[in-house]
Amino acid sequence: xxxxxxxIILIKKDVKTELRTKEIFTSMFLFVxxxxxxxxxxxxGKEINQNLMVGIAWAIFLFASVLGLSRSFIHExxxxxxxxxxITPTDRSVxxxxxxxxxxxxxxxxxxxSIPMFSLFFSEESFLRSPLQLFGVLFLGSLGISSVGTLLSxxxxxxxxxxxxxxxxxxxxxIPVLISVVKLxxxxxxxxxxxxxxxxxxxxxxxxxxxxxxxxxxFEYVIEE
Amino acid sequence: xxxxxxxxxxxxxxxxxxxxxxxKALIKINLxxxxxxxxxxxxxxxxxxxxxxxxxxxxxxxxxxxIEINNKKLSQDPLEIxxxxxxxxxxxxxxxxxxxxENLLFYGxxxxxxRVKERADQLLKKVGLSHRKFDLVRTFSRGMLQRLSIAxxxxxxxxxLLLDEPYTGLDPxxxxxxxxxxxxxxxxxxxxxxxxxxxxxxxxxxxxxxxILVDGNLVFETDQKKISPENFKKIYWEKVKGDEIF
Numbered sequence: 001x002x003x004x005x006x007x008i009i010l011i012k013k014d015v016k017t018e019l020r021t022k023e024i025f026t027s028m029f030l031f032v033x034x035x036x037x038x039x040x041x042x043x044x045g046k047e048i049n050q051n052l053m054v055g056i057a058w059a060i061f062l063f064a065s066v067l068g069l070s071r072s073f074i075h076e077x078x079x080x081x082x083x084x085x086x087i088t089p090t091d092r093s094v095x096x097x098x099x100x101x102x103x104x105x106x107x108x109x110x111x112x113x114s115i116p117m118f119s120l121f122f123s124e125e126s127f128l129r130s131p132l133q134l135f136g137v138l139f140l141g142s143l144g145i146s147s148v149g150t151l152l153s154x155x156x157x158x159x160x161x162x163x164x165x166x167x168x169x170x171x172x173x174x175i176p177v178l179i180s181v182v183k184l185x186x187x188x189x190x191x192x193x194x195x196x197x198x199x200x201x202x203x204x205x206x207x208x209x210x211x212x213x214x215x216x217x218x219f220e221y222v223i224e225e
Numbered sequence: 226x227x228x229x230x231x232x233x234x235x236x237x238x239x240x241x242x243x244x245x246x247x248x249k250a251l252i253k254i255n256l257x258x259x260x261x262x263x264x265x266x267x268x269x270x271x272x273x274x275x276x277x278x279x280x281x282x283x284x285x286x287x288x289x290x291x292i293e294i295n296n297k298k299l300s301q302d303p304l305e306i307x308x309x310x311x312x313x314x315x316x317x318x319x320x321x322x323x324x325x326x327e328n329l330l331f332y333g334x335x336x337x338x339x340r341v342k343e344r345a346d347q348l349l350k351k352v353g354l355s356h357r358k359f360d361l362v363r364t365f366s367r368g369m370l371q372r373l374s375i376a377x378x379x380x381x382x383x384x385x386l387l388l389d390e391p392y393t394g395l396d397p398x399x400x401x402x403x404x405x406x407x408x409x410x411x412x413x414x415x416x417x418x419x420x421x422x423x424x425x426x427x428x429x430x431x432x433x434x435x436x437i438l439v440d441g442n443l444v445f446e447t448d449q450k451k452i453s454p455e456n457f458k459k460i461y462w463e464k465v466k467g468d469e470i471f
Binding site for chain 2: 002005006009010013016017020021075079080081083084085086087088089090091224
């Protein structure tokens with residue numbers, strides 16, 4: 001019980017700090033907005049392939065997530081608060097889950113705002129045809145990005161080139177998530193009969209569980225330098 | 226001093242070693258502290274003082290050896306030990322974008338304290354920061370940060386207070402205020418202190434136990450009453466071989 005309570009306390013603190021500074025949300029949202037404008041200009045007067053649009057959407061979400069993930073431990077590290085958290089009588093994995101859930105929350109908010117913008121910019125309503133299923137895919141995909149990204153963010157936080165190193169480490173590991181969410185989203189948008197949604201959904205769930213378990217077991221050693 | 230002649234050991238450090246790759250940061254450290262002791266560990270930069278404090282406070286693990294605090298082994302019961310330890314470092318461990326009060330409430334909740342608001346108010350008054358309770362911590366001076374850091378460390382009423390070079394960056398007035406807080410804590414006689422410092426005079430005045438750490442080795446350890454300040458300074462310089470420039 002104390003484990004979950006501590007996670008909630010940590011998330012509340014991060015949300016409160018973010019509401020004051022708006023550092024993570026602003027950078028993520030602006031990145032998505034500006035990238036959409038650029039793609040909008042690039043595709044003016046051209047018919048857009050829906051598969052391509054889905055790929056673009058997830059690439060934008062991934063890059064935006066990296067912006068948020070790279071900031072997630074910086075406050076703690078720069079002010080020494082990571083050590084402050086490490087001397088509280090809670091399991092070290094509380095810090096991981098608090099950060100990972102906080103990151104998931106920020107990524108989902110940015111995605112929730114961006115999806116209607118996608119429809120607006122590309123006059124494409126198919127994104128919103130099955131909102132519940134789409135939310136499920138967004139949730140599981142973002143959970144995968146957040147679970148791996150938070151662990152790698154903690155690993156890179158002690159390095160000098162941490163903001164460069166995070167995407168270099170994250171992108172290869174996150175490829176299975178990206179393939180799964182793109183396949184599932186294409187299925188939701190186009191109902192492509194060659195895509196087996198159950199397989200990709202199960203694949204995504206197993207990936208998320210494996211990485212959450214790996215992080216749970218290794219985080220203590222990761223933050224101990 | 227608060228040392229009780231018959232009080233049992235509260236901290237026992239046995240054969241403690243810490244290696245960072247090939248670098249030996251701490252070599253076979255043995256120490257025993259009784260309740261109410263105030264031990265100051267002196268040593269040049271890179272001697273291993275902060276590493277020792279980080280191991281006692283459970284931030285990092287030793288390579289080998291054992292620490293017992295109140296009969297609990299650090300390797301077996303780190304959560305229980307964290308309940309008994311407060312750490313004040315040169316880094317205040319405070320969130321700049323939260324107010325002083327919010328910082329204390331956050332840490333109090335992480336320590337699962339009851340009546341955390343009451344405790345936060347009480348400690349803010351104790352460190353003289355009640356008037357800045359609702360101000361963002363990033364607007365605080367270095368001295369105020371260290372005072373708030375003491376309040377944070379005392380939230381859960383720890384029996385052991387670790388002070389890792391707490392005077393770093395403090396101006397004379399802030400140092401004086403910090404001294405008063407430490408002295409008032411000493412008078413309460415319910416804390417055992419381990420402080421690391423470069424300031425031989427201040428450390429000598431505060432402590433009833435003195436130790437010198439050089440290159441990871443505990444090269445000297447004595448009761449403060451058994452040595453004069455002049456002799457201690459002489460021994461310190463002999464041990465560090467004049468490496469350190471104050």
